[in-house]
Amino acid sequence: MKKVEDQILIIFGASGDLTKRKLIPALFELYKQNLLPNKFAVLGASRSALSDDEFRSRADEFIPNDEKREEFKKLLFYQSVQNNEADDFIPLKERLDEISGALEIEQNYVFYLSTPPSLYPVIPKMLCQNGLSKSENNFRRLIVEKPFGTDLKSAKELNKQLLNYFEEEQIYRIDHYLGKETVQNMLVTRFSNGIFEPLWNRRYIERVEITSAESLGVEGRGGYYESSGALRDMLQNHLLQVAGFVAMEPPVVVEADAIRNETLKVFQSLRPIKENEVSRYVIRGQYTASTIGGKKVAGYREEPGVDKLSRTETFVSLKFFIDNWRWAGVPFYIRTGKKLPTRVTEIVIHFRKVPHHLFGNASSDSNNQLIIRIQPDEGILLKFGMKTPGAGFKVQTVNMDFHYSDLADKKVPAAYERLLLDCMQGDATLYSRGDAVEAAWEFVQPIINAWETNPEIPIYGYPAGSWGPEESAKLIVNGDWRYPCKNLHNDGLYCEL
Incomplete structure (x- = not known):
């Protein structure tokens, strides 16, 4: 270095x-x-x-x-x-x-x-x-x-003001999610392995899920959260940027502008969600009072600083499409929320099932998944089918995994360590560029408009400690969300929340 x-x-x-x-x-x-x-x-x-x-x-x-x-x-x-x-x-x-x-x-x-x-x-x-x-x-x-603006108009205005005093190449818009080692490793996983990149397209991938769950509530920050909500706080910046890394084309070189050019192309390819389509593609929720581990937990509207009639979302799930050659027709799903069962952030690549079900009905064949765990228990998990010992050809899903903790002699740097060092070195690869920030806001702006102008769009309650509103599951037509545990190791054998 x-x-x-x-x-x-x-x-x-x-x-x-x-x-x-x-x-x-x-x-x-x-x-x-x-x-x-x-x-x-x-x-x-x-x-x-x-x-x-x-x-x-x-x-x-x-x-x-x-x-x-x-x-x-x-x-x-x-x-x-x-x-x-x-x-x-x-x-x-x-x-x-x-x-x-x-x-x-x-x-x-x-x-x-x-x-x-x-x-x-x-x-x-x-x-x-x-x-x-x-x-x-x-x-x-x-x-x-962050936050870099609160909507498209304010983001454009802030960009304009900053560019009056600094050049674009001097400005580093920080997104600490991009500083996480596992987010960066996604580029290496994709572009340095011949077994993944050829499959990374609409022909072999059925859908992509990105989940960022928090077990905590607003923790005394109700006043701030009232003006933010899950869409602005997490989805518009962190999780859309992660989606950009998942969906981008290979850059010509591993260099800031080359990589950021490719993520910008992803944002420019997002199929717009019209205001009258928001209720079909976006589900919002708000946690309600519940009992977790025998203890009573307050609902969001009972938190200090929160309006008793608040319609601020503490959960949002989104279905969207990327209209380009690689991803045409492949649904992408993002969900994020507070007071969910565990703290976890991960990307799940669902591969298509085999075209002919040789070993029985469709449900017996493995639906292969590649799970990229960003936090905690950072690592990568591949799920595939193997024959159960004994007579016949009964198929069961098994795991092949890698964990950063296995690299005993290597320290996984915290996000801010990496991002501060990058800026000191003049490397803007993991920082957001102004045009990409505006493109992300342009995508979510119709959602904000619909929520603000159409009171008939519901905000669903979900008990604190659950996986959000039941309506969120209806976004996925064939299948269901993956419900992750805190542990990636031995996934499927036991679940630690």
Whole structure:
């Protein structure tokens, strides 16, 4: 792996939850693995008035007690910044000059917006007005967290505003799902194996399922979730991007624009769902009060901060088609929800059954499945038919699996570790490009419109701890959803929830 150029990472919203839980721990892991630049610093920036020492002391709360912790904390600095006018950023610029000079770090800057979305267009504007967005001699990059807009109009407007201050190649729209090792491994599974890629098309694949289930509810974030919902929170960004990886054509080279060009083509090939078709192709649900493991669980409308008559979806399932040569006629299904039986994210490739049922009726022949588990128990599982020992030809389904945990000498990097390192290296492969973000919003916008304008479209209740509304099963004409367990190992023999 190439060594990263010397640089300073500036985190706006440094006193926030994301910085504590994800960003600083990820940087610490990169530091322990000697993957950070030789000369590197982190400058935290937010409204709170803190000294460098106070910021470093706070880091003790979320950095493991490790022999390298104190050494790493010397890389952390802090600058209080207001966001009212351009001059508020002068102290930030002066502090960057000071750190750069004192530590002899090149003035390469990565700006990370870990802030409320309302500041996404504000901070880049102020950086630009202070001459921090561009440099002839040094790189300047901008990482933008989700949500990237709340609908097609706002996403287009945000793209337009950002491009006033930064070039497209400087902007890194982060999607932590694409940073997961198993999502990336999907490309290797497809394009480096002669046994998979020839079968990866409408001739051999019956349908594709993508499931992202959470066993938790909104966990005190009811106020935020009311303005989001499952469609915006998970499906429009994370899961459509995963679908893009599943369905894309082979890129010419393993390089950012080549890969992102192919995922964009997938989004451009999505068959539009018209507003009057939404109830046929999309099911939404909301979890209701239930009993799980002997304990009473509140329904979504009983959560703090949630409207008692809320119609915000905590579950959504979607059937769609990709109208191109490879996937014509193959249905794709996505479902995601809260308060489901277990936490799991996986892709299931259902292969077509054999054309002639040699060993009995159709149900006795194996419906081969390739399951790519993104989390937890990361790995790949292939299901196929084998003869049961004894007389006759009774067929049973058996498993062949690979687990990342089997690579005992290899550490599976966390998503933010990989994505931060990629941005430091200038590799945008796993970041979303502006045109792809807009294309994804264009696909889901009719769904949003239909839900907002047609009160007759139902929102189905489902008991907390179940697999969502019963109506979701009706989306799949021939077959049913796969109901995954927490464990991928020994799948089919026992189920751990």
